[in-house]
Amino acid sequence: xxxxxxxxxxxxxxxxxxxxxxGEMINAFLEEGPEAKVCSQMWVASLVTSALCxxxxxxxxxxxxxxxxxxxxxxxxxAAWLGTAHAGRWGADLGFxxxxxxxxxxxxxxxxxxxxxxxxxxxLPHGKxxxxxxxxxxPGACIWLGFRPGVTPxxxxxxxxxxxxxxxxxxxxxxxxxPGQVYFIPAGTVHALGSDCLVAEIQEPVDLTLRAEYIRPxxxxxxxxxxxxxxxxxxxxxxxxxxxxxxxxxxxxxLSAPLPEGSEPWRKKLISARQTSRFxxxxxxxxPDHRLAEVSNPAFQVLLVLEGAGELHWAGGTLPVRxxxxxxxxxxxxxxxxxxETGLKLLTCGVPEGDA
Numbered sequence: 211x212x213x214x215x216x217x218x219x220x221x222x223x224x225x226x227x228x229x230x231x232x233g234e235m236i237n238a239f240l241e242e243g244p245e246a247k248v249c250s251q252m253w254v255a256s257l258v259t260s261a262l263c264x265x266x267x268x269x270x271x272x273x274x275x276x277x278x279x280x281x282x283x284x285x286x287x288x289a290a291w292l293g294t295a296h297a298g299r300w301g302a303d304l305g306f307x308x309x310x311x312x313x314x315x316x317x318x319x320x321x322x323x324x325x326x327x328x329x330x331x332x333x334l335p336h337g338k339x340x341x342x343x344x345x346x347x348x349p350g351a352c353i354w355l356g357f358r359p360g361v362t363p364x365x366x367x368x369x370x371x372x373x374x375x376x377x378x379x380x381x382x383x384x385x386x387x388x389p390g391q392v393y394f395i396p397a398g399t400v401h402a403l404g405s406d407c408l409v410a411e412i413q414e415p416v417d418l419t420l421r422a423e424y425i426r427p428x429x430x431x432x433x434x435x436x437x438x439x440x441x442x443x444x445x446x447x448x449x450x451x452x453x454x455x456x457x458x459x460x461x462x463x464x465l466s467a468p469l470p471e472g473s474e475p476w477r478k479k480l481i482s483a484r485q486t487s488r489f490x491x492x493x494x495x496x497x498p499d500h501r502l503a504e505v506s507n508p509a510f511q512v513l514l515v516l517e518g519a520g521e522l523h524w525a526g527g528t529l530p531v532r533x534x535x536x537x538x539x540x541x542x543x544x545x546x547x548x549x550x551e552t553g554l555k556l557l558t559c560g561v562p563e564g565d566a
Contacts, residue, residue, distance in 0.1 A: 215290040216542035220274040225249035235312040235408040240534035254308040255512040261417040293509040293541040305561040306489035319422040324397035331441035340413035348406035354382040392466040398451030504545040511560040513537040520550030
């Protein structure tokens, strides 16, 4: 099978086992049967390997119908696949990672370092800004986000040392969530994803998490070192941002208000330079019998089909698409069109040209 930078490429589903039980909502999104493998995460167009499986290829995305990794194709000619400007700065690194997440239990309270602290404590080139696009929820779905007014580093550290999960959660804002909402979570912001929800998470391309807990909600325990790794307790505390906002200010800062894209009413800008220079995320929505004007592709982008079915058209090729499928649009495809008879919604992600 031939893969080239002038063709849109379909990628295989890339499920990843990652510490937590869950994944049934991922399988429902993929419209898979009861016999399908269940994992709590799926990594989309991933060039990142799992920190839990060092020295392996776990986490890397493959082309559909092939054992060939996307990472290997990009490494052969980064400029052709990603564009000269992007390759000049990042080489064969996309600059972001897209995931699907579903946990049966609340995730552990956590944060991520920014770029400076990722290098200081872990010798890694990326920090971890991230954003959550809520795909679906069950009754009672919520997240915990940001410290409430009055929380101090000393007080929160004492709760960590006591492993007082209830006390730690009481320090955070609890927010009910709904499908279609987008939350931006910059590095340093304390957060925990609740159960009973499926989110698409875009993040900087590093598998690096600092956890305030090592005792899971079900009572099982992780190694204490899994909380902070090489950073130690002092380093982990240094990575938390204690801005302690009111609920209203927190939502103004972190709940994204999608912006329409000018003359393209079918496009909403979900994450843009308003929040971060590290990645962008747009939603494209087409009604039945809708022929979409050309979508430009100045560098490259990753597509995830959120709803419906249709086709992608570009010079020299056509691919059918349906809910749950993922595609990589290389630099050599300067634009593409979408067509649908039933309706189609796409999530598309990339890196700002200015950052490349």
